[in-house]
Amino acid sequence: MTATASRLEVAHGADGGFDVTARRADRYRIHLENGLTDRLADHLRELVAALDAHRIVLTMDTVVAAHHLSSVSAVLARVGVPFDVVLVAEGEATKSQSGLQGLWRSLQRVKATRRTLVLGVGGGMVCDLTTAAAATYMRGVPYALVPTTLLAQVDAAIGGKGGINYDGTKNLVGAFQHPAAVFVDPELIRTLPDQHIRNGLAEVVKVALIADPGLFAVLERSVGRGAATWPWDAIIRAAITAKLLLLAPDPFEQADLRRLLNLGHCVGHPYEAAAGFRVLHGEAVAAGLAVATALSLHGGHCTRGDHDRILAVLSGHRLPTTVPAPLRADVWDALEAVRRVRNGHLHLVVPAAPGHCTVVDDVTREAFDRALRHLDRRCRP
Numbered sequence: 604m605t606a607t608a609s610r611l612e613v614a615h616g617a618d619g620g621f622d623v624t625a626r627r628a629d630r631y632r633i634h635l636e637n638g639l640t641d642r643l644a645d646h647l648r649e650l651v652a653a654l655d656a657h658r659i660v661l662t663m664d665t666v667v668a669a670h671h672l673s674s675v676s677a678v679l680a681r682v683g684v685p686f687d688v689v690l691v692a693e694g695e696a697t698k699s700q701s702g703l704q705g706l707w708r709s710l711q712r713v714k715a716t717r718r719t720l721v722l723g724v725g726g727g728m729v730c731d732l733t734t735a736a737a738a739t740y741m742r743g744v745p746y747a748l749v750p751t752t753l754l755a756q757v758d759a760a761i762g763g764k765g766g767i768n769y770d771g772t773k774n775l776v777g778a779f780q781h782p783a784a785v786f787v788d789p790e791l792i793r794t795l796p797d798q799h800i801r802n803g804l805a806e807v808v809k810v811a812l813i814a815d816p817g818l819f820a821v822l823e824r825s826v827g828r829g830a831a832t833w834p835w836d837a838i839i840r841a842a843i844t845a846k847l848l849l850l851a852p853d854p855f856e857q858a859d860l861r862r863l864l865n866l867g868h869c870v871g872h873p874y875e876a877a878a879g880f881r882v883l884h885g886e887a888v889a890a891g892l893a894v895a896t897a898l899s900l901h902g903g904h905c906t907r908g909d910h911d912r913i914l915a916v917l918s919g920h921r922l923p924t925t926v927p928a929p930l931r932a933d934v935w936d937a938l939e940a941v942r943r944v945r946n947g948h949l950h951l952v953v954p955a956a957p958g959h960c961t962v963v964d965d966v967t968r969e970a971f972d973r974a975l976r977h978l979d980r981r982c983r984p
């Protein structure tokens with residue numbers, strides 16, 4: 604349920620100016636339940652009543668639609684307000700200026716207003732695009748998300764961040780706008796291809812390393828066992844808990860350049876870019892986690908035993924544990940560029956032990972190369 608308490612406080616300055624404080628508190632529920640989709644009509648009916656919404660616009664990509672459009676349409680038919688369906692092309696290319704404009708156009712075509720609930724059902728791409736459109740159309744309309752990939756359930760749908768890629772840069776344009784509700788149904792990922800399960804799993808490994816040794820132990824125990832037997836409900840709940848905990852001190856990313864959530868991303872992001880985005884984000888993050896672990900071992904920040912456990916979880920779940928040799932120079936150049944922007948500080952997050960990370964600044968090219976040689980030796984069959 605959502606409740607927005609907003610307020611403007613104005614103080615009159617002695618110099619004739621005004622000191623304005625605008626406050627806004629968004630309150631909403633992240634529902635998490637196996638089989639939630641069956642009860643979604645009831646939840647949406649309550650949400651629509653609370654928002655006084657007169658219409659729902661469903662956004663979905665074409666692949667998700669092939670699996671879930673008929674069941675979601677049946678749910679919407681039971682909510683009691685009219686609904687429209689806006690299908691967008693599958694793939695990251697839709698998270699673009701033209702994709703966002705297309706969504707604005709569709710919202711305008713169906714005469715969406717601030718009393719329309721936009722419902723994004725899909726992976727991180729649909730979540731980010733729907734959030735960006737809802738944040739900007741008519742300066743903000745209410746929206747809710749039903750994430751359908753593991754990555755979206757544990758990460759993209761959590762935190763109210765929306766955006767598009769622009770001019771070759773990921774997430775360059777976007778906004779923070781929290782949803783009216785998020786509905787996480789772990790059963791929805793049953794139709795997800797294995798590669799996308801592993802893509803999301805990399806982010807789960809990341810938050811486990813930062814904040815939850817118990818979750819890390821679950822991931823260790825899951826190695827070698829079929830994904831259908833994993834305790835998905837508990838894994839997703841723990842990962843969301845950890846992400847919310849880590850977001851809490853700085854939810855709008857204004858202050859903390861040393862964010863622990865960047866674990867694996869310092870190297871993962873430039874690797875993804877150097878690969879021309881032909882690797883999945885989670886695969887690049889996994890490689891970044893492995894590099895950070897090797898650097899941690901060499902820098903004396905983690906024990907050999909913990910280093911072995913972390914690499915065993917990554918490789919056990921068939922996640923990459925190194926950056927391909929031809930891309931390493933580009934990745935290093937990107938790290939150096941970040942260091943320059945931050946006046947000599949890289950803020951590379953490295954794991955100290957499962958559930959505990961530390962930040963280092965003293966990574967040299969030599970240390971980076973040594974870490975990769977070390978990982979090459981381990982990767983060799």
Ligand SMILES: NC(=O)c1ccc[n+]([C@@H]2O[C@H](COP(=O)([O-])OP(=O)(O)OC[C@H]3O[C@@H](n4cnc5c(N)ncnc54)[C@H](O)[C@@H]3O)[C@@H](O)[C@H]2O)c1
Pocket residue numbers: 664665666667670693694695698725726727728729731751752753754755758759760761762764765773774791792793794795796799802884
């Ligand atoms: N906003 C954030 O905080 C945040 C965090 C992490 C990632 N992201 C963004 O998320 C995006 C990646 O998300 P993603 O990996 O979910 O990609 P995606 O949304 O493109 O989904 C991956 C593929 O899976 C398909 N799919 C989705 N759900 C399915 C299902 N249940 N069954 C079968 N197929 C299904 C999609 O159609 C697509 O082909 C990136 O754009 C990334 O920048 C955002």
